[in-house]
Amino acid sequence: MSTLSVPRIIDVVDVFQRNCTLDTAKNGVLVYFFAKRALKLWRHVRARGLRRSFTDLYVFFAQKTLRLIIKLPSMRKKVDTGMDDARAEINRKLLPQGKDVVRHLALPKKGCTLEWILDEMEQMDLEAPSHTDYRDGKLSGAVYHGGDDMEKVLVAAFQRYCVSNPLHPDVFPAVRKMEAEIVAMCLRMYNNPTGAGATTSGGTESILMSVKTHRDWARAVKGIFEPEMVVPASVHAAFDKAAAYFNIKLHSIPVDPESRQVDLKLVRRAINSNTIMVAGSAINFPDGCQDDIVGLGKLAKRYNIGLHVDCCLGSFIMPFLEKAGFPSEPFDFRVEGVTAISCDTHKYGFAPKGSSVIMYRSADLRQYQYYVNPDWSGGVYASPGLAGSRSGALIAGTWAAMHYMGEEGYISSCRDIVGSAKAIREAIQTLFPELYVLGKPQASVVAFGSRAPSLNILEVGDIMSKKGWHLNALQNPPGVHIACTRLTVSRVDDFIRDLKDAVWDAKGCPEGKGNMVTLYGLGNSSAIGPEMVGAIVTAFLDALYKA
Structure with a gap:
C-alpha cells in the first residue's frame, strides 16, 4: 500500500481549498443574483399588490399571444387595411387638400416681402381642413389668452428681445x-x-x-x-x-x-x-x-x-x-x-x-x-437645464406678462375662471342626473362621467365636438373634462345648454363613430388595444411633419 508524501498531501489540500473557494464564489454569485431578483420581485408585488401584479402578468402574456396571432397573414392584412384607413383619415383631417394648395418645400430663390409672408400665412389659415377660432371660447385649456392688451405687451417684449439668448448673459x-x-x-x-x-x-x-x-x-x-x-x-x-x-x-x-x-x-x-x-x-x-x-x-x-x-x-x-x-x-x-x-x-x-x-x-x-462639462474641447460647457441656447424673447414676454397683470390682476382672473368652473360643476350636479362630477375639483377644471349604463360619456364628448367644443377625453374611468380659461367665462351658459342637447342626443341615437368613442374604445377593446392606439397616435405624429 502506497503512502502520500508530505508535499503531495499539501498539493491535494491546496487543490481542495481552491476548488472550495471557486465553488463558494460561484454559489455566492448565484445566491446574490437570485436574491437580487427576488428582492425586485418582492418590491414590485408590494408596490402593486397581488391582484395588479397578476393582472400585469396576464396582460403581458395576452399581448405576446395576440401579437403572434396578428402576424398571421389573414390577420396581418386586416390590421394593415385598418391602419391604412386610419392614416388616411388622419391625413384628411390635418393636411390641406386639393390641387390649388401651394406647398413650400424648398427655399425660395429670392427673399419674400413682409406683405407676401403675411398674405401667405393668412392663406394657410384658410386652407386648413378644420381651423378653430380660439377666441370663440370653446376650447378646453390649450389657449390661455390674457386679452388683446396682453397680446400687445407680449409683442412689444418680443420685438425688443427677439434675437437675445440667455446662454450669453454678458451680452444680454x-x-x-x-x-x-x-x-x-x-x-x-x-x-x-x-x-x-x-x-x-x-x-x-x-x-x-x-x-x-x-x-x-x-x-x-x-x-x-x-x-x-x-x-x-x-x-x-x-x-x-x-x-x-x-x-x-x-x-x-x-x-x-x-x-x-x-x-x-x-x-x-x-x-x-x-x-x-x-x-x-x-x-x-x-x-x-x-x-x-x-x-x-x-x-x-x-x-x-x-x-x-x-x-x-x-x-x-x-x-x-x-x-x-x-x-x-x-x-x-x-x-x-x-x-x-x-x-x-x-x-x-x-x-x-x-x-x-x-x-x-x-x-x-x-x-x-x-x-457641467469642464473637459469639452470647445471650452467649459454648463447649462441649467436641457436646452443650451434659448429664446430671451420668451423670458422677456413672461416677465412683461407678470408685471402687466400684477397680484390684483391674477386675483381677479382667478375669481372669474374658478367662478365659471364652479358654475359648470354646480350645473352638472343639479341639472344632469345622468352625469356625475369626478372628485371635488377646486380650481379651473371640471371632469364628468356617466352614471347611466345607457349613456356613453365619450359619445357626449363627440357630440359636443360637433357643436364646436374642443374638450378632453379621459379614461380609467371614461369621462370628459373642460379646463376653463378667461375665454370660457362668457360661454358658461352656452356650454350648459349644449351639454343638455348632447346628453339628449347621445341617449336617443348614439352613433358610436366619433373620435373619442373610436380611439378610447379601441384602447379598451383587448390587451392589444393600447398598442393599436399607440400605432394610430404614431401615425398622427408622423402626419404633423408632412408638408
Whole structure:
C-alpha cells in the first residue's frame, strides 16, 4: 500500500481549498443574483399588490399571444387595411387638400416681402381642413389668452428681445436679470422666497428636470443607483416620460374613486430603499383634483426622499384661491417635505407659450439639475437645464406678462375662471342626473362621467365636438373634462345648454363613430388595444411633419 508524501498531501489540500473557494464564489454569485431578483420581485408585488401584479402578468402574456396571432397573414392584412384607413383619415383631417394648395418645400430663390409672408400665412389659415377660432371660447385649456392688451405687451417684449439668448448673459444682461426675477416672483408666490429655481420650456421640462435632480441627489447623497419613484395614477404623463428617459422604475398608485386623491397607504407600501421621490398634483390634469400634499409631505420627510408637487395646471390659480374668496388646501412650500414645485407661467400666468418654472426648496438641491462639462474641447460647457441656447424673447414676454397683470390682476382672473368652473360643476350636479362630477375639483377644471349604463360619456364628448367644443377625453374611468380659461367665462351658459342637447342626443341615437368613442374604445377593446392606439397616435405624429 502506497503512502502520500508530505508535499503531495499539501498539493491535494491546496487543490481542495481552491476548488472550495471557486465553488463558494460561484454559489455566492448565484445566491446574490437570485436574491437580487427576488428582492425586485418582492418590491414590485408590494408596490402593486397581488391582484395588479397578476393582472400585469396576464396582460403581458395576452399581448405576446395576440401579437403572434396578428402576424398571421389573414390577420396581418386586416390590421394593415385598418391602419391604412386610419392614416388616411388622419391625413384628411390635418393636411390641406386639393390641387390649388401651394406647398413650400424648398427655399425660395429670392427673399419674400413682409406683405407676401403675411398674405401667405393668412392663406394657410384658410386652407386648413378644420381651423378653430380660439377666441370663440370653446376650447378646453390649450389657449390661455390674457386679452388683446396682453397680446400687445407680449409683442412689444418680443420685438425688443427677439434675437437675445440667455446662454450669453454678458451680452444680454437684462434678459439674465428678468429670468432671475421671474423665478424670484414665483418662489414668493409659492411661499419660499429663500429657495431656488430655474425657467424651462414648459411643464414637461420642469417635471423632467425635477426627476433628474432628485435622481442625481439620491445617487450622490444616498448611494441609490437603481432609482424608483412613486406617483399617483392621476399625475401628469411627464413623470412616465421622465422614468423612460432617465431609466427610473415608476410605481403608479391608484387614486380613490370618490376623492380622486392617491391612496397614501399604497404610496407608503410602495416606498423602499431605492425610492428617490414621490409626487402629487395641485391640481391634476384629468379631473382637476388635488392630492393630499400634507400626507405626502409626511411620507417624504419620514423616508428622507423628495416630494414634487405638480402645479403646472394650478400655476397662477392655486396661489390666489384664498385671496379670491375660494377654499384652499395646503400645497406649497409651507408644507413640510415638499422639495420641488413646477409652475407653468404660460398657462394662467398668460406668458407666451414655452415658459415654465421649476422651483426647489434650496439652492443646494438645484445644483443637481445643472449639467457641467469642464473637459469639452470647445471650452467649459454648463447649462441649467436641457436646452443650451434659448429664446430671451420668451423670458422677456413672461416677465412683461407678470408685471402687466400684477397680484390684483391674477386675483381677479382667478375669481372669474374658478367662478365659471364652479358654475359648470354646480350645473352638472343639479341639472344632469345622468352625469356625475369626478372628485371635488377646486380650481379651473371640471371632469364628468356617466352614471347611466345607457349613456356613453365619450359619445357626449363627440357630440359636443360637433357643436364646436374642443374638450378632453379621459379614461380609467371614461369621462370628459373642460379646463376653463378667461375665454370660457362668457360661454358658461352656452356650454350648459349644449351639454343638455348632447346628453339628449347621445341617449336617443348614439352613433358610436366619433373620435373619442373610436380611439378610447379601441384602447379598451383587448390587451392589444393600447398598442393599436399607440400605432394610430404614431401615425398622427408622423402626419404633423408632412408638408
